[in-house]
Amino acid sequence: MSIKNEEFRPKIVAFCCNWCSYAGADLAGSSRLAYPADVKIIRVPCSCRVNPMFILRAFEKGADGVILCGCHPGDCHYSTGNYYARRRMTLLFSMLDYIGVENGRTRVEWVSAAEGVKFSQTMNEFVEKIRSLGENVRLGDLRCKN
Amino acid sequence: MSHANNQAEKIKAISGVNPLKCMKCGKCSATCPAFNEMDIKPHQFVSYVQNGDIEALANSKSLWKCLSCFACVERCPRDVQPGRLIDAARQIVVRTKGQTGLAPEEIPELLDSEVPQQLLVSAFRRYRR
């Protein structure tokens, strides 16, 4: 276990679609728009590739927050992927809320390739939110903690 | 922040208007029924706020000539809403004078049946906050 008085540094997984949000994250990078290092990005082809299993898996392994970024509705590279992702995530988040997981540990944001600023802002906000929520104890699997 | 800047910020905050959105088309002035009565024209009003010259606005005749008909608000293609800026400037002036508003009980005696409905409505808009 980490030492108690250390500042809480959350583990945050960000799934980004290859065409919009990953490029948006790249733009945030090339524009030097900082956000905390707690965010680690996983590249997926489309937001619709993200299985609820992946999100629960991240929590199981000790993630404190999971964010999914995709193209804006209507702009999906595959034309409809994010619409499916939107329904899936809405239902999943609602279920997590229903079983008592704090609201705000999960988030979906639509970030285009041109929205480096939005990407950075979103990540800053999300990290802030997760820090305020503290460590994820309700979904984690104790065996997976260091 | 200087006093003038501060005042300009206040006007923006009260009106919720961003004068930077103005593209200087002048449709507000084109549409204004009180245009000829005004010393600072509606479109100039926007740039005065943008430039922070609130002093001039506070002392202008225009401030009290605006009918608050909101034709400029309605027609502005950029959603700048000069009428709201003027309204906000009035608020600032009124507040500085320590007149925070009209008490409801004062209203009936001020009413005149000859007063047009629109004036009443705009008066309420102006003073009810």
Add this chain to the structure above:
Amino acid sequence: MQELITRAKELLENGTVARVLGWKAGDLPYNPEPAYFTNAEELKDFVYNGFCGANLSKYMIEASKLEGKTLVCLKPCDTYSFNQLLKEHRVDREKAYIVGVGCKGKLNIEKVKSFGIKGIESVFGAEMTDNADTLTFQTIYGEKTCSYAEAMLERCHVCKGKEHVIYDELIGESKDTKDAERFAEVEKIEAMSPEEKFAFFQKELSKCIRCNACRNVCPACSCRKCVFDSTKFDSAQKANVDSFEEKMFHIIRAFHVAGRCTDCGECSRVCPQGIPLHLFNRKFIKDINELYGEFQAGADAETKGPLTNFTFDDAEPSIVANR
């Protein structure tokens, strides 16, 4: 029941069907079990009464592979499951001869036992022909009674209606037994604080022994191989060790059947630990109805399911936090 047996014999004899899928008496007076009957002789064991809660539609997946038609007895709510399976190409309509059987609400023996009725030797009032509102039990402690309605399964209190949505013929009268709000329980949980919600599900789910009865009985959970048995998600063969495991299992199970679950309530009926598993499915159904429009899985075999569909102006996921 006699009418049913007579008709089944007839259809077997004239070769319309090769077998009958129904129920036979179990070792106790209240636990009939699903069974195949291939001739008139075997049909002597056929029973159909208030304890025949099992949804036989899922058996039709295997029966569809057999030679000839299978006569299957489906209650009104079971026909929704059959339709859903039909939509997913899991059953063959041509291989099924559906007899829509009457239903006046099915009984929950656990409920009966909770009334203190134990050591049951025989039951009266559970037959389809009985019109009594009271069940009478001959027990080793003497005669006991209870109200039929009170002993019903939870799902019968929120009955979807007495109409069969797919059938070849109907035998017997049905009754709409709805006397409760379908989403009342879900709403009660929704109104709780996050801490209370968490405590509630922690308490319920910690009873889970991962026996997979819910999964095996569920007509929607009909995958040849479940993701939880598959190597493809690195989630296979996990023992139920900690609190997260069963949450993950039940959330994902509910998610996989979301938009496909007909709310038949079999999961809750068979859970040996008495976990109200339908609360997961029903939450999804409630959300789907509220966000994407009323949808009843299995109402027909054509309409696109809500998770394989979308509209351009669906709610954003942030609605969950803002509700």
Add this chain to the structure above:
Amino acid sequence: MQRIGVFVCHCGSNIAATVDVKKVVEMVQMEPGVVHAEDYQYMCSEAGQAKIAAAIHEKNLTGIVVCSCSPRMHETTFRTAAERAGLNPYMVEIANLREHCSWIHKDMEEATKKAVILARAAIAKVNLNTPLKPGESLVTKRALVIGGGIAGIQTAIDIADAGYEVDIVEKTPSIGGRMSQLDKTFPTLDCSACILTPKMVEAASHEKITIYTYSEVDKVSGFVGDFTVDIRKKARSVDATKCTGCGVCQEKCPSKKAPSEFNRGLNTRSAIYTPFAQAIPNVPVIDRDACMKFQTGKCGVCEKVCQAGAIDYTQKDEIVTQKYGAIVVATGFDTIKLDNYDEYAYSQSKDVITSLELERIMNAAGPTKGHLERLSDGKHPHEIVFIQCVGSRCSDDRGKSYCSKICCMYTAKHAMLIRDKYPDVNVTVFYIDVRTPGKNFDEFYRRAVEEYGVNYIKGQVGKVIPQPDGKLLVQGSDLLDNKQILKEADMVVLATAIEPEASVRKIATMLTASIDTNNFLTEAHPKLRPVESPTAGVFLSGVCQGPKDIPETVAQAGAAAVKAIGLLAKDKLMTNPCTAKADELMCNGCSTCANVCPYGAISYEEKEINDHGIREVRRVAVVNNALCQGCGACTVACPSGSMDLQGFSNRQIIAEVDAICR
């Protein structure tokens, strides 16, 4: 177990200044599967690539992780390098240490820690990578151009000149588009029809071009190189093979009350009509909604007068199915509806018109035979007011946020032409800005002011008030004189914003081409790939991509043609190997995946499956690798997890998740 080599790039100081690359090298060596790790100044340089090749040979590497810039930048570079060294390119993964790490973090320790985690995730993924092979698909050497305006015509001619078959689909009865409605063109003032008609004829007579007028695209399936398109040829009610174009039917047609689309509804036309004299093909159509024969059953005059016997009331819509390698969208524009601009009195006065309507009025073939007159009373106007930016540059939802680009120039043109022909007419232009970038454009505008005496007033018009005497009172502002102006005018011309033709939305959906909130088609890259849609094999020509004038449209049409030719010149295309794949043993055959597939790439087969000794015929999903684009929607829809995405498999993503959360 893989044998993985990790290559950490300094990217000069871009990465190395914030990430301790030596530390990364040291840390990744402890990861399972890693047998080699090194760092270098510039991994993407030839020397850097040589290091990768050398390590592949020396250490028998089976997988590569390059810790460098974004995979969007150099993934292809490193995959090609690996392939040259004999490794399957899909065994290479990139950890993005630059855009996602060094460039956004300042603290070296923190950035290094994150870099190690990102590298670990990539290593975990490569451990599960499998060699993938791209498929091949053939290219159909034929192009489809949707829209028969100047953009479509030019694109078609250019593609056809390169030797490929081209089909033009135009929804109106004639090709020609908006340009055919214009009178003169800026800045040279030459006659629009005079320069357009030869192009129309060239297209129509080109042996490689087939024109489908009065036709629409009904259905599109397939993918780059191999599209299948259903074209609906709407029933013309006239047999084009028999019609001689004599025009008698139009003359004799008794129902002449239908508004003329070509003249923007300013006058009427007969029910059987060709939109304009130079129409191509010169074959009329019967407007069935306006025709008495179709509406009441009584008439049939055209049939009686047609010498050629070309009239055919029984004609039905016909579907032509054709295969194409490339599709060019050239659907053009229309002016916006003015319902939201009541202050300009467009709906109240016939003398308030749009600029496109003025084009028709000025045109000799127009409703007034080219005479400038008021539509209300036919009188000659003396005062004309032009109002700029009507519905353009508008940030609320009444109009469009963008500048329509062409209005400043055509207004100068109109003003000049009027002053030239009718020196007695006063012309006033109310403008916000005058925007005239372009060769000879500003000179043109200045001529209008200096030589022709057009009165330009800086300021917008607030309202137009129709007067009882038929005059129009224009209330505007003059911002330079700081005056409010009240001006009596005889006619008011609105420089109405343009917007993409409404049908483009449907076409974009059929093509799965992305479209922006203003209904303009999106480019693959706004600067570097301006004539390509992000959807492979779909190209953009003309105003469907954004406002532009005729020379720009023609230039872009040529550019789109070149891109299409570049595609058609190939015999085969390599397909993305990162496609979905169903595990037959686990597939339920439930069709859930096919329901969410945007490409129709999934079909079902009854297949004999040997499931651990049990042989049975099962319905299983089969993915067409040429159609699948690899979005992964099916993989999540699949309840059993039998559907997986190659290159982004469930286990690979889970391995990345685990590595990050470790």
